Amino acid sequence: MEESFGKRWSDKEAAIGVPSELRADMVSFGGLLLPCESAPFLSFDKAPGKKRIFEVYGSSWEWSDKDKERLSPYIMIGSDGSGNPICQRNTDEAVVLIDHEDGFNSISFVNSGVQQLQESLLAYFGERDAVRFLSEMQKIDPKAIEPESFWSIEAKAIGE
Template identity: 40%
Template sequence: MRVSPDGFANRNIPEASKRFLIEAGLPKSAAPYLSFTDLADSLRPVWEIWGNPDDWNEADRLRLSRYYVIGSDGNSGNPICIDEADGGNIVTLEHEDWFASVMFVNSSVPQLAEFLLLFNGADTEQQIVVELEQVDSDALKEGCFWRYELDAGVDV
């Protein structure tokens, strides 16, 4: 799933992430149960994808204006977003608490893509942890998405 160059209008996204999403894109789906079909041609805010337009008041829109949806976690249904206000970090937003809880996923879109490739191609969990650590050590810290997935025993 790729984004057209026009899909970044008025978005403060790091150049490396823009370039990656324009040129390479992300897969429609990938382990562990991730989907990137929300990334249809442009980066859209949470309120354009989740719920009805009437569900969102101005305070919600302002609070969530920094997040642009690129996909979702199929296990929980939480959106995967680029955090424009935090240097383009990739995060998930917890839909059960109306997107108040944020979990770090990766430091950038290219690092997310590398994690997806490694996660789907590693022979052992020990091997994958070593390789993932080299790509984005922050993503393996306690309380982060990938640490949670590894601790939950997701097959690699």
């Protein structure tokens, strides 16, 4: 049986020398574990359970019916270091990042699903070789490294 994500994450933390008192706690989303915090500046522990963006950002009266309808397919699972929500789209289970600074209109593809997000986080964690990371991502979720996707942009920052 394949090792659990939590065990593989913990083993990688130990391998790269993360002190035990600084090791990540895990949070469950849909039965899948995610680290509460992870590189690159991502947080999954503060996301409210199964809420939509308009239930988290601002008051309900601040949102138009049109915006609520447009954003209703997105369930928030985390955020990036800039406060942009990371969501799972319920129409196809894709994980996306939605830019809050432009009224939640710009949407960047992150992964094809939460399971691929898990593996991508694990591949990125501690990686210092962009080519090796991209090669691993090609196996995990090829769509996640298409131009202008979240991980293709992050790959450029590896080793900087």
